[in-house]
Amino acid sequence: MTFEFAAVLARRHLDVSFSVQPGETVALLGSNGAGKSTVVQISAGLLRPDSGHASLAGQVLFDLPGASAASSSARTGTDAGARPRTGTWTPPHARGTVLLAQEPLLFPHLSVRDNVAFGPRSAGIPRAAARELAEEWLVAADVADLADRKPGALSGGQAQRVAVARALAARPRLLLLDEPMTSLDVAAVPAQRQLLHRMLSDRSVILVTHDPLDALALADRVIVLEHGRIVEAGPTRDVFANPRTEFTRALTFGLTPGTAESREDGLT
Numbered sequence: 001m002t003f004e005f006a007a008v009l010a011r012r013h014l015d016v017s018f019s020v021q022p023g024e025t026v027a028l029l030g031s032n033g034a035g036k037s038t039v040v041q042i043s044a045g046l047l048r049p050d051s052g053h054a055s056l057a058g059q060v061l062f063d064l065p066g067a068s069a070a071s072s073s074a075r076t077g078t079d080a081g082a083r084p085r086t087g088t089w090t091p092p093h094a095r096g097t098v099l100l101a102q103e104p105l106l107f108p109h110l111s112v113r114d115n116v117a118f119g120p121r122s123a124g125i126p127r128a129a130a131r132e133l134a135e136e137w138l139v140a141a142d143v144a145d146l147a148d149r150k151p152g153a154l155s156g157g158q159a160q161r162v163a164v165a166r167a168l169a170a171r172p173r174l175l176l177l178d179e180p181m182t183s184l185d186v187a188a189v190p191a192q193r194q195l196l197h198r199m200l201s202d203r204s205v206i207l208v209t210h211d212p213l214d215a216l217a218l219a220d221r222v223i224v225l226e227h228g229r230i231v232e233a234g235p236t237r238d239v240f241a242n243p244r245t246e247f248t249r250a251l252t253f254g255l256t257p258g259t260a261e262s263r264e265d266g267l268t
């Protein structure tokens with residue numbers, strides 16, 4: 001499920017191109033206002049860029065004309081700028097993407113089970129089969145015992161686990177995680193990170209995070225944004241072992257004063 005992305009959105013100073021390979025988790029890092037959420041929102045179809053091109057597993061998500069997008073594509077060596085753009089805009093529900101944001105945003109009137117079954121039901125799977133699928137995802141997320149509860153009766157960490165199960169039950173081709181642990185109590189973060197580590201392996205994922213531990217534990221590759229541009233990118237451990245920007249140097253320093261080897265030992 002290769003994801004190709006090139007987009008320009010002038011009012012947010014964004015001009016970014018990158019790709020996500022099948023089964024790869026890519027972390028988007030960068031300081032406040034760098035453009036991370038904007039990339040995710042454009043990918044999900046919640047925000048329309050001025051110009052650019054994106055495709056997922058060969059399906060065009062958008063293909064919008066504009067001089068800047070062509071120069072952006074040319075710069076990255078993709079061929080999207082070499083031909084006339086079609087004006088294609090695929091709506092969010094038809095993209096095969098699922099966005100999991102800071103707040104779990106579960107449907108309050110549905111049980112946990114029916115929240116997770118919602119995606120399969122929307123895809124046309126009959127009620128009983130959808131509920132069975134939901135049960136399987138709830139087991140995988142270690143929250144099967146909460147199936148009959150309403151979201152209002154869950155803790156923040158439990159609700160995020162259910163949200164992960166609901167996101168994956170929808171069988172996304174690309175999972176978009178925008179700071180999925182920010183609203184959690186600090187004590188709940190390691191368990192949630194462990195859950196994501198288990199459930200994200202072999203999926204195509206974009207993960208927005210401020211936490212270098214998330215990137216180290218979950219991402220194959222990191223992309224660092226600054227003022228809407230990519231300023232650093234590479235395999236996670238390479239970037240953290242040899243930080244090239246002030247941002248990643250500060251992140252690395254904050255993480256541990258030790259060597260790259262000691263960080264690896266600490267996390268694996």
Ligand SMILES: Nc1ncnc2c1ncn2[C@@H]1O[C@H](COP(=O)(O)OP(=O)(O)OP(=O)(O)O)[C@@H](O)[C@H]1O
Pocket residue numbers: 011012013030031032033034035036037038039
């Ligand atoms: N709803 C909005 N309306 C107008 N401008 C916005 C909006 N949201 C973000 N911006 C602007 O777009 C730019 C990119 O913001 P974005 O939210 O994508 O950054 P971010 O890297 O996700 O930041 P953070 O880490 O603070 O969440 C910033 O200049 C920001 O001020």
